[in-house]
Amino acid sequence: MNTTTLDCLIQQLVAFRDARDWKQFHNPKDLAAALSIEAAELQELFLWKQPDALDLDSPDKKERIEEEVADIASFLLLLCNELEIDLADALQNKIGKNADKYPADKVRGSSKKYDEYTHED
Template identity: 50%
Template sequence: MSQEYEILIKKIMKFVEERDWNQYHNPKDLIISLNLEAAELLEIFQWKDEKEVKQVLSDEREHIEEEVADVAIYLMEFCNYLGIDLYEAIDKKIVKNGIKYPVNKCKGSNKKYNEL
């Protein structure tokens, strides 16, 4: 785990503890909250056509960043609760995905692994 990650997770947990929110931040509610924040991120793009999406990407940049942070905060807190090393989990998953999606079979293709 990187030092920056450790510092961030400590900040998040301090924020939660100071407000006595540990009692509410159980794995179920953390993952529900993560998904609700992901939905808030989705909502920014709802009903937008390609041109409007481009506009939203610049006009709503700060809002997008805030929702991304909300998702990441809940993800980090969820991982912390379960003792998951997020960096290690991502590393392992990239290796697994590489086996699932070998470059020679999927380069330039958007097909799912079972259709390659």
């Protein structure tokens, strides 16, 4: 497993950005928009295809998916850097909140949103 840290990746992304004088374009609104656009590009790879026609074993398809995932991660990390959000802390906090919101013994096997099952117990 690659042991590169998020901080190391952020440093590389910032160096890439600064070498091109692109910080001027990287405000939170546009970084959030870019993140959403890259997520849409990932979805486009699956759009209108039946599950058996996705060709996920194809090296070319896998590479295209990896590139879009990397684009998403790049803009997420740049957004976190711009807003001084520690992604690892934010993610751990959210996992904790979700564990409270979705107790495993209560929601196991259900795809309902938390507010759809709280009245069933």
